[in-house]
Structures are given as structure tokens and as C-alpha cells.
Amino acid sequence: MNCQRCSKKKKEYEVWNNKIVISATYDSEFQNHDEIRKMDDKSIICHDCIQAIKDEVNQGEK
DSSP, X not given: XXXXXXXXXXXXXXXXXXXXXXXXXXXXXXXXXXXXXXXXXXXXXXXXXXXXXXXXXXXXXX
């Protein structure tokens, strides 16, 4: 499996799929991030990239 954002090969336990990402947060700013919005049913994203997106969103709030 390759992460949609960083394209690195990841194992199944190292990635999130779109449905999990959306249900994992009620933060509309996170859900509206370009990378998250581009995800479809089969897209995956790794934990490191999820954290990077969260950090970007948090920086935008300051």
C-alpha cells in the first residue's frame, strides 16, 4: 500500500482509509483540508501524513 500523500510504501496497520479519517475527527477544518477532501473510498494515508495535516490545520488556527 502506498500513501496518497507521501507515496511511501506502508503496511496495512500504518495507514488510514478515508472512512476512518472522517469518522476519527469532528474537526471541520481537518476534514476540509485539500488532501483529505481529495481522498476517495480506496485512498489511504499514513499516520505521519495525518499528523502533518493536523499540524498544518493547527498552525492555521493560530
